[in-house]
Amino acid sequence: MSRLNSRLNYQASRFLTSAPTLARCPPDEGAEVAFAGRSNAGKSSAINALTRQKALARTSKTPGRTQLINFFTLGEDSGHRLVDLPGYGYAKVPEQVKLEWQRHLSDYLRRRGSLRGLVLVMDVRHPLTEFDQTLLGWADEAGMPVHILLTKADKLKSGAAKSALQQVRSRLREWEDLVSIQLFSALKKQGIEEVHERLDQWLLDAEPS
Template identity: 80%
Template sequence: MTRLNYHATRFMTSAPTLAACPPDDGREVAFAGRSNAGKSSAINALTQQKALARTSKTPGRTQLINFFSVGEDTGSRLVDLPGYGFAKVPEKVKLEWQRHLADYLQRRASLQGLVLLMDVRHPLSEFDEMMLGWADEQDMPVHILLTKADKLKPGAAKSSLLQVRQRLREWEDLVSVQLFSALKKQGVDEARMRLDTWLAPELVE
């Protein structure tokens, strides 16, 4: 049973850099993924809201770190990191994003875990490997959502899940993986339970 009220999640602020982020206290979980991985849709599904995280027909439009408070005065936050990989922006801008992402992941003390979203049909891209490398350096737990699971037949989706688990066996103490579909609400409860262990460990039996 989910202990935190994710439906009560509200937008707090957007920050272009680590220095502009809210005070580094409480507990937060960050969501990262390629621009077409369905990150905004996943956040909306987890919070049972239609437009908390804005979905865009132009992948990569979100270039800011977006903070959302969970529940009332819980000190818990969800953080939507800039999408990466499909944005039609100059290489210099992409490198700047990369630097800010690295800054956030390596220096944010309140960060308890990373939710990494991958399209179930195209998992473990170069960007995904880079994020896993950063997480490994920081000993940061990662929960992978293989999104758009409804786009594959159940057998094919399960096969993709097993393949990803196999490839990440060396990180199994740090990384967990599940299938997820924002459209069909598949895997929502499982993902919320993972968020609870990071954001409200004192409430999780």
């Protein structure tokens, strides 16, 4: 089958529910892919671009305000979901709140059986922050595949963006069996088909026949 056209209809994505903790998440069945990243890395914009919707994932003028795990279903009867994890690392919140966010994120990544992969969103100009590396560590412990989006690629000239991509790829060489990386721009709609292909692979190809 040609991979030029997505096999799942991401434009049919609809909000399902929000959960403050793993225990309040929807039933752990079907297949889902989670999106994570620092609050100012463009995660909501990436989700909106991938689903071709303007406001499926809420963008906030105060990064880090959302502390909930948000679930979106790919159609009413679909067992496939996209998950928007809380942004972290930028908001001016008490340290105790940050630690609580970390605990819920860690629980979700390690214990969620229906989770097939993690899309880690990084600003191409500021990749591999301490938080990014923490998430990669959790994913590594869980054996969870990660696809990195180097967002806001339109902010750099083509050569500089490609150089940033190669630098990140080089730094993550030890994890190359679990991690894949690409450039992405929500504004220019760059890299959308490549992400759809990866999501299709995780959500469909891993399903039992």
